[in-house]
Amino acid sequence: MHQSHSMHRRAAYSALGLVMLFATSLASGQAIEPGFSANTLPPNDDQSTGLVAMGFTVDFFGISRSELYVNNNGNVTFDFPLAAFTPFDLTSTGREIIAPFFADVDTRSAGDPVTYGTGTFDGRPAFGVNWINVDYFASDPAHTNRNSFQLILVDRSDIAAGDFDMVFNYDQIQWETGEASGGNADGLGGDSARVGYSNGTGAAGTFFELDGSAVNGAFLDGGPNALVSGRLNSTIDGRYIFESRGGGIEPPPPPPPPGPAPAAISVPAGSPMTWLILIFGLLSLAAFTFRRS
Numbered sequence: 001m002h003q004s005h006s007m008h009r010r011a012a013y014s015a016l017g018l019v020m021l022f023a024t025s026l027a028s029g030q031a032i033e034p035g036f037s038a039n040t041l042p043p044n045d046d047q048s049t050g051l052v053a054m055g056f057t058v059d060f061f062g063i064s065r066s067e068l069y070v071n072n073n074g075n076v077t078f079d080f081p082l083a084a085f086t087p088f089d090l091t092s093t094g095r096e097i098i099a100p101f102f103a104d105v106d107t108r109s110a111g112d113p114v115t116y117g118t119g120t121f122d123g124r125p126a127f128g129v130n131w132i133n134v135d136y137f138a139s140d141p142a143h144t145n146r147n148s149f150q151l152i153l154v155d156r157s158d159i160a161a162g163d164f165d166m167v168f169n170y171d172q173i174q175w176e177t178g179e180a181s182g183g184n185a186d187g188l189g190g191d192s193a194r195v196g197y198s199n200g201t202g203a204a205g206t207f208f209e210l211d212g213s214a215v216n217g218a219f220l221d222g223g224p225n226a227l228v229s230g231r232l233n234s235t236i237d238g239r240y241i242f243e244s245r246g247g248g249i250e251p252p253p254p255p256p257p258p259g260p261a262p263a264a265i266s267v268p269a270g271s272p273m274t275w276l277i278l279i280f281g282l283l284s285l286a287a288f289t290f291r292r293s
Contacts, residue, residue, distance in 0.1 A: 032149070032150045035117070043113045044108060045108055047071075049070040049116070050069070051067040052069070052116065055127060056125055056127075057157075057162060058153065060096065061201070061203070061206040073104055076129060079096040082095065082097065085181060088102075096199050101219075103181070105135070105178075110135040110142075110143055111133050111139065112134065114129065114131055115132070121152050124154050125155040126155065131147065131149050134147050138180075145186065146175075148170070152166075152167040156244075160246065163244060166249075168241075173219050174187075176216070177193070178190075192215065193214075193219055195210040195219070196210055212227075
């Protein structure tokens with residue numbers, strides 16, 4: 001009997017351990033992929049790398065590119081390095097840019113530096129840049145709010161030469177602006193971040209900005225366009241995949257108009273609701289096991 005009680009307790013403790021593990025995974029985010037960190041852009045303000053080879057060639061709206069510049073301020077460019085810290089309109093720029101979070105990143109005194117390198121994504125060759133736990137201007141150890149986001153460019157030459165995916169991943173967005181861009185001491189307000197891309201020609205279909213760009217509070221965790229809560233062509237919250245095929249990218253459709261509540265609730269795999277349901281089930285199992293013991 002004592003052995004049976006001991007087994008029940010061990011099972012209960014195991015169930016509770018799984019609850020804690022899944023809760024920790026939920027809290028820490030799940031969009032950002034490991035790796036892509038072989039190289040580091042030293043702590044800086046407004047600086048860039050030299051030309052970096054991606055390891056494959058992409059067709060960026062009719063422009064073939066195999067190298068890029070990693071810029072500290074939340075973007076990469078194909079034409080020249082970019083030191084601009086106040087985000088400009090990506091729908092009218094003459095720059096060749098991909099920007100998962102164009103804002104004034106400052107890694108000199110707090111947070112972690114930007115890292116980048118090659119790797120794989122879903123089994124395909126890829127190049128990634130990590131802005132993990134980054135601070136804003138003017139960087140200060142007293143800042144407690146950080147941003148963590150990532151860009152992955154994925155070679156899809158298995159479909160056609162030059163085809164690729166742009167993957168924007170977000171685990172935490174707690175500031176939106178540097179103090180030199182009109183933001184306050186908490187990194188809020190002013191000329192807030194922009195997300196999107198442009199090939200710099202101005203031709204129709206060659207540029208895009210995500211809804212919420214330049215809108216104060218929109219992209220922040222809990223905001224109306226919170227980057228960590230949305231998704232595109234993905235089942236994972238905080239992941240946005242733009243598919244470039246034949247030199248073009250289909251922009252995401254506009255959000256549907258409000259309508260009546262659906263009759264059934266859909267719970268996508270990997271969503272917070274999925275984890276909550278799993279955690280509730282494990283808690284119920286643990287409680288039942290304790291009662292049996």
